[in-house]
Amino acid sequence: MAKPHSELLTAELLKEYQTVAYMMEIYCKRHHRREEGRTLCSLCRELLDYAEVRLDRCPYGQNKPTCNRCPIHCYKPEPKAQMKAVMRYSGPRMLLPHPLLALRHLRHEKRPAPSSKPAANLSNRHLRTKNKGA
Ligand SMILES: [Zn+2]
Numbered sequence: 001m002a003k004p005h006s007e008l009l010t011a012e013l014l015k016e017y018q019t020v021a022y023m024m025e026i027y028c029k030r031h032h033r034r035e036e037g038r039t040l041c042s043l044c045r046e047l048l049d050y051a052e053v054r055l056d057r058c059p060y061g062q063n064k065p066t067c068n069r070c071p072i073h074c075y076k077p078e079p080k081a082q083m084k085a086v087m088r089y090s091g092p093r094m095l096l097p098h099p100l101l102a103l104r105h106l107r108h109e110k111r112p113a114p115s116s117k118p119a120a121n122l123s124n125r126h127l128r129t130k131n132k133g134a
Pocket residue numbers: 027028029031032033040041042043044045
């Protein structure tokens with residue numbers, strides 16, 4: 001798979017997005033039927049787009065903790081359950097195809113959860129639109 005690309009995200013958030021995209025690819029390949037030439041089925045594409053928007057709007061911005069450590073529950077119940085299944089299946093299967101992203105993710109999961117509320121206006125979305133002068 002070509003490196004997953006996001007129009008919205010950069011730096012740590014982009015790495016997070018790529019990690020999720022690869023995990024979804026591993027999961028989808030095993031569980032769903034995909035159209036020829038696609039890396040994800042339409043359901044998984046939708047879920048990945050949803051994840052991208054959540055990352056963009058995460059109030060922790062580039063300091064985002066891993067989602068399982070985050071005190072803010074920003075996913076709706078249905079995509080949350082879907083994503084949980086993806087993570088559970090693909091987490092242990094990431095190490096061989098994507099060792100650097102997998103190790104990064106494991107390292108971040110060991111970080112303590114943030115104890116305080118995020119500062120205002122840290123989200124990628126906020127910085128992105130501010131830089132555009134919007
Ligand atoms: Zn799928």
